[in-house]
Amino acid sequence: MNDHAQAPAPAQPVGLLLSTVRYEERRILSELERREIATVRMDPRTMSFAPENVARLSGMTVLNREISSQRAALTAESLEAFGAHPLNDATSTRLCGNKWSTYLRLTQHGVPTPLTMLAPSPETGKKAIESLGYPAVVKPLSASWGNRVSLITDSYAADAVLEHCAALPSAVLRTVIVQEAVQPGNPDIRGIVVDGRCLGAIVRSSSDWRNNVARGASVAQHPPSEEIDRLCVRAASAVGARIAGVDLVESADGGHLVLEVNSRVEFQGFESVTGVDVAAAIVETCVSETADVKEPV
Numbered sequence: 001m002n003d004h005a006q007a008p009a010p011a012q013p014v015g016l017l018l019s020t021v022r023y024e025e026r027r028i029l030s031e032l033e034r035r036e037i038a039t040v041r042m043d044p045r046t047m048s049f050a051p052e053n054v055a056r057l058s059g060m061t062v063l064n065r066e067i068s069s070q071r072a073a074l075t076a077e078s079l080e081a082f083g084a085h086p087l088n089d090a091t092s093t094r095l096c097g098n099k100w101s102t103y104l105r106l107t108q109h110g111v112p113t114p115l116t117m118l119a120p121s122p123e124t125g126k127k128a129i130e131s132l133g134y135p136a137v138v139k140p141l142s143a144s145w146g147n148r149v150s151l152i153t154d155s156y157a158a159d160a161v162l163e164h165c166a167a168l169p170s171a172v173l174r175t176v177i178v179q180e181a182v183q184p185g186n187p188d189i190r191g192i193v194v195d196g197r198c199l200g201a202i203v204r205s206s207s208d209w210r211n212n213v214a215r216g217a218s219v220a221q222h223p224p225s226e227e228i229d230r231l232c233v234r235a236a237s238a239v240g241a242r243i244a245g246v247d248l249v250e251s252a253d254g255g256h257l258v259l260e261v262n263s264r265v266e267f268q269g270f271e272s273v274t275g276v277d278v279a280a281a282i283v284e285t286c287v288s289e290t291a292d293v294k295e296p297v
Helices: 023-034 051-057 068-079 092-095 099-108 122-132 155-164 226-239 270-272 279-292
Strands: 012-017 039-042 061-064 085-089 116-117 137-141 151-152 174-179 186-195 197-205 218-221 243-250 257-263
Touching: 012 023, 012 279, 023 039, 023 270, 023 279, 039 085, 051 116, 061 068, 068 085, 068 092, 068 270, 085 186, 085 279, 092 155, 092 226, 092 257, 099 116, 099 174, 099 226, 099 243, 099 257, 122 137, 122 155, 122 174, 137 155, 137 218, 186 226, 186 279, 197 270, 197 279, 218 243, 226 257
Parallel strands: 012 039, 012 061, 061 085
Antiparallel strands: 116 174, 137 151, 137 174, 186 197, 186 243, 197 218, 243 257
């Protein structure tokens, strides 16, 4: 996989923010080691940003691979405050960690996405579902792998799901988005963007209407498509993400809509069917970012 030219290893170490080592983190660590890049592993669960610990952060590039979206955003914001350069930055990490914020940014930038409404209460949720029509999709503001995502096919299901949401312990958890269901049950598409370039796309399909690889979805390489490549790059740019997984679905008219943008993309399935070395592309971006950092005067 590593057959392209690469920049020399930076003099300054690269930070790697993570609390869980999965396939993706093992691949990235292996690539950093292969290139003899000094790496500082950081666990957001133990970082207090005490004065004696922050001096080393100034100017450091930190690849954000934290699995928790809340910790990822909070730590990225803290890293920036102490002079580090997280990838992705704090703004894009926070945007991608909130589905409503992502929707707003996509629509502001003219990126096609399913019609979505905010539902901070069961009453507004029921009105939103009735406005969009059945079936509709209810999603929490922040979740991964299809957790708490429900396909609402009738008013009974709507009442049950919204009542469950209303019983959750905080206003953030009780707030959901209601989204039009675009050909539910059909395969969807994931593209991966690194530094403004789409590395390719895969098709995900499942017997479940949610096409998450974590739920057992199968993957296949998507044929090259300039339309999908451009749409993925536009979506990543809209949320300011230099590294992104972009999930799309085909609409009834044959076009494509962006469902979500993930700032800490999982790529095991992508690499397995495309042969594209995503880890190498991500590490190359880290190296480029480190080289661009100016030493303080």
